[in-house]
Amino acid sequence: MDNKITEKKRVLRRRVRDFCEREIVPIAKEIDQEASFPWEVVDKMGKLGYFGIQAPPELGGAGMDTLSYTIVIEEISRACGALGLCTSVHNSVALFPILAFGSDEQKKRWAPSLARGEKIGAFCLTEPNAGSDASGIESTAIRDGDHYVVNANKALVTNGGVADTCLIFTRTDPEAGRRGISVIVVERDTTGFKTGDLENLMGMRANPVASIRLTDCRVPKENLLSKEGMGLKIGLAALDVGRIGIAAQAVGIAQAALEASVHYANQRHQFGVPIANHQAIQFMIADMATEIEASRLLVLQAAKLRDRNKPFSQESAMAKLFATETSSRVTDKAVQIHGGYGYSKSYPVERYYRDARITRIYEGTAEIHRMVIAKGVLQQY
Amino acid sequence: MKLNIIVCIKSTVLHASGVNIIRAPELSELNPFDLPVLETALLLKKKLGGSVTALSMGPQEAGASALCEALAMGVDKAVLLCDKALAGSDTLATSTALGAVIAKLDQFDLVLFGTRTCDSDTGHVGPQTATLLDLPFISNVNSIEQIDTGLRIERMLDEYMETYEISPPAALTIHPNSVQPRDISLMGIQEAFEKDKVKTMSLADIGLSPEQVGETGSGTKVLSMKQVSRKRICDFIEGTVEQQSDELLECLKKKGIIG
Numbered sequence: 001m002d003n004k005i006t007e008k009k010r011v012l013r014r015r016v017r018d019f020c021e022r023e024i025v026p027i028a029k030e031i032d033q034e035a036s037f038p039w040e041v042v043d044k045m046g047k048l049g050y051f052g053i054q055a056p057p058e059l060g061g062a063g064m065d066t067l068s069y070t071i072v073i074e075e076i077s078r079a080c081g082a083l084g085l086c087t088s089v090h091n092s093v094a095l096f097p098i099l100a101f102g103s104d105e106q107k108k109r110w111a112p113s114l115a116r117g118e119k120i121g122a123f124c125l126t127e128p129n130a131g132s133d134a135s136g137i138e139s140t141a142i143r144d145g146d147h148y149v150v151n152a153n154k155a156l157v158t159n160g161g162v163a164d165t166c167l168i169f170t171r172t173d174p175e176a177g178r179r180g181i182s183v184i185v186v187e188r189d190t191t192g193f194k195t196g197d198l199e200n201l202m203g204m205r206a207n208p209v210a211s212i213r214l215t216d217c218r219v220p221k222e223n224l225l226s227k228e229g230m231g232l233k234i235g236l237a238a239l240d241v242g243r244i245g246i247a248a249q250a251v252g253i254a255q256a257a258l259e260a261s262v263h264y265a266n267q268r269h270q271f272g273v274p275i276a277n278h279q280a281i282q283f284m285i286a287d288m289a290t291e292i293e294a295s296r297l298l299v300l301q302a303a304k305l306r307d308r309n310k311p312f313s314q315e316s317a318m319a320k321l322f323a324t325e326t327s328s329r330v331t332d333k334a335v336q337i338h339g340g341y342g343y344s345k346s347y348p349v350e351r352y353y354r355d356a357r358i359t360r361i362y363e364g365t366a367e368i369h370r371m372v373i374a375k376g377v378l379q380q381y
Numbered sequence: 382m383k384l385n386i387i388v389c390i391k392s393t394v395l396h397a398s399g400v401n402i403i404r405a406p407e408l409s410e411l412n413p414f415d416l417p418v419l420e421t422a423l424l425l426k427k428k429l430g431g432s433v434t435a436l437s438m439g440p441q442e443a444g445a446s447a448l449c450e451a452l453a454m455g456v457d458k459a460v461l462l463c464d465k466a467l468a469g470s471d472t473l474a475t476s477t478a479l480g481a482v483i484a485k486l487d488q489f490d491l492v493l494f495g496t497r498t499c500d501s502d503t504g505h506v507g508p509q510t511a512t513l514l515d516l517p518f519i520s521n522v523n524s525i526e527q528i529d530t531g532l533r534i535e536r537m538l539d540e541y542m543e544t545y546e547i548s549p550p551a552a553l554t555i556h557p558n559s560v561q562p563r564d565i566s567l568m569g570i571q572e573a574f575e576k577d578k579v580k581t582m583s584l585a586d587i588g589l590s591p592e593q594v595g596e597t598g599s600g601t602k603v604l605s606m607k608q609v610s611r612k613r614i615c616d617f618i619e620g621t622v623e624q625q626s627d628e629l630l631e632c633l634k635k636k637g638i639i640g
Contacts, residue, residue, distance in 0.1 A: 003406070004442075004574060005574075006406075007406050007445075007446040007449070007574070008444060008449070008574035009406065010446075011446060011449065011450055011453075011570060011574075012567070012570050014410065015450075015453075015564070015570065018564070018565075019564050044564070047566070048564055048565075048566040048567060049566050049567030049568045053567060057568060057571075057572075061568075061569045062567035062570075062571050063568070063571050064564070064571050065545070068567075068571075072567065134512065155456060
């Protein structure tokens with residue numbers, strides 16, 4: 001049975017890679033430079049199940065496990081970090097909370113169109129005064145009969161420019177502190193829903209990151225996910241899963257940088273030999289490959305624990321911390337190996353370098369992860 | 382007319398270090414020349430109805446994996462011929478074995494093959510199997526269309542197209558550029574690997590003795606295999622862009638790369 005599972009993962013990686021190399025790699029540079037969202041490819045990805053990797057088949061998904069999810073995200077990110085981000089966020093922090101905390105009615109209402117990629121999801125937690133400290137949320141959702149009246153100013157929303165189904169973290173009880181935060185699903189066509197200008201980002205430029213402003217949006221009370229006051233619990237559960245995806249994304253970007261560096265090092269001659277013959281380059285390649293493999297194994301461990309229904313918060317935090325910092329180190333070395341050309345847009349490593357940088361910030365900064373990990377470790381011994 | 386189609390596919394070897402090839406799953410993948418064949422069969426089924434059965438011969442894990450990919454693409458059934466006595470079979474012994482399985486399977490209208498495999502690259506198995514089964518055979522097929530009297534088949538040659546009419550049953554090899562194979566969905570992979578749909582058959586099941594296959598049933602034997610490295614020459618083309626492109630075109634024409 002183990003062999004069959006291994007074989008399934010191998011086929012999955014190969015087929016996703018085939019798709020990404022044919023459909024995404026050729027446009028990755030252009031969509032980065034033009035900061036454009038590739039709807040045509042996204043549509044194909046939706047039909048192939050990339051937007052509902054873990055959603056059950058009866059809700060339009062592929063019904064795969066977390067390990068498969070990390071393989072798909074890694075491979076998409078190897079081709080294009082921004083699309084890896086789009087799919088990771090959509091699958092983990094937008095669709096997963098609906099599947100995990102939604103009623104049957106809510107799942108039937110929102111999950112199929114998200115799982116098939118017909119609609120894009122977004123996780124709207126960050127605000128001008130709330131990020132790592134989610135308890136600083138100032139958005140409000142005040143009950144008015146059978147509706148909530150939502151006012152929110154959400155910042156730096158991944159997929160924000162294109163998202164149809166948005167999970168809004170908001171205060172249903174402004175007096176209740178952390179316990180007054182709830183999640184309300186607001187759809188793009190709701191009156192009062194407005195997207196701000198797209199952020200002009202350093203990397204991940206093909207992802208339409210934008211602010212979302214909700215002004216007196218009246219949404220039915222049935223759009224409340226789970227119960228009032230469950231917001232932070234839903235958010236933290238989603239981020240635990242999301243971190244595995246971001247870690248896989250970081251591995252994918254680093255892998256692309258490693259492969260580009262190996263090709264370049266074998267082809268570029270200096271002092272009469274390929275630069276790959278120089279020990280200085282070999283040591284960088286060795287460190288890059290080793291750290292990527294270690295990151296991939298941390299991702300694998302977190303994913304396997306989740307698939308076995310074991311606690312995985314600590315492991316997902318470790319995977320995210322290590323993989324994202326690895327991705328920054330590896331892409332930095334990739335630029336170094338490419339020399340001056342690595343700083344030019346003629347080669348893809350400058351994009352990998354820019355894309356990798358944000359992975360250390362979103363879905364929990366490296367500093368927050370160190371706090372989370374330290375808290376666990378300090379209680380352990 | 383519904384068509385019941387058998388598609389013969391192979392789990393090909395990605396790396397070889399000598400004559401003794403290791404057919405481990407991690408060193409194998411579904412022959413890329415078989416993907417357009419599976420696509421052709423699935424499109425025919427969609428248009429005309431019937432069924433598609435994928436058939437492969439090989440070791441359990443690598444063979445089953447290739448067949449799961451075929452199932453993930455949408456074939457109805459998958460059959461793996463797996464027997465230790467098959468080890469060392471050349472293309473003749475392979476055709477003998479595949480022919481015996483096909484003769485045992487349900488009634489069929491078409492048996493389809495890739496034109497060749499990406500590892501051994503002989504192109505023998507399709508025509509040999511057709512001969513052993515006494516089936517009419519057309520190679521490099523580009524399109525298949527149903528007509529009143531049977532099927533109209535177009536066959537690609539370098540700069541020509543031949544048109545045939547046949548009445549099934551028949552065997553065909555499908556031109557690799559005839560159709561773009563579909564992408565395999567995650568749903569397809571999940572279902573193919575979760576549901577155990579690959580039927581495994583042994584030599585005993587198809588009524589062959591070990592002597593008829595493997596090295597004893599083979600007409601040829603590979604004596605040695607070594608890697609040949611080709612020297613790559615880099616030519617610089619000088620002149621204006623127009624002169625360079627003209628010269629490049631001329632060079633490609635001379636080498637027969639473009640017509």
